[in-house]
Amino acid sequence: MLQKKHILLAFLAPPKRIATNQNETVLATLVAAGVPIKQACTNGVCGVCLTPLLSGEIDYATRHPYGLNEKEKQNGYFLPCIATCKTDIAIDRPKVRLR
Numbered sequence: 001m002l003q004k005k006h007i008l009l010a011f012l013a014p015p016k017r018i019a020t021n022q023n024e025t026v027l028a029t030l031v032a033a034g035v036p037i038k039q040a041c042t043n044g045v046c047g048v049c050l051t052p053l054l055s056g057e058i059d060y061a062t063r064h065p066y067g068l069n070e071k072e073k074q075n076g077y078f079l080p081c082i083a084t085c086k087t088d089i090a091i092d093r094p095k096v097r098l099r
């Protein structure tokens with residue numbers, strides 16, 4: 001059975017919690033909820049959707065986050081376009097602003 005997970009948008013005041021499915025990418029959930037996030041390849045390659053993961057675990061399944069360099073990984077960034085939620089997560093504001 002698919003379990004609902006939640007994404008806490010910790011950068012909002014007050015923080016907002018949105019529900020996601022384990023088969024839906026974090027990016028798809030954010031877009032559906034109207035959260036401004038820039039996207040391009042939606043394939044884990046370009047790095048444009050780069051977002052800080054504050055807590056919780058995400059899952060890339062069989063996909064590889066090519067768009068993340070070592071430094072970004074160490075700094076806690078992830079790629080929402082290829083990630084699903086393994087647990088409830090909390091995120092900070094996506095790095096690239098929508099213009």
Ligand code: FES
Nearest residue numbers: 040042047049081
């Ligand atoms: S949109 Fe290109 S890495 Fe996410």
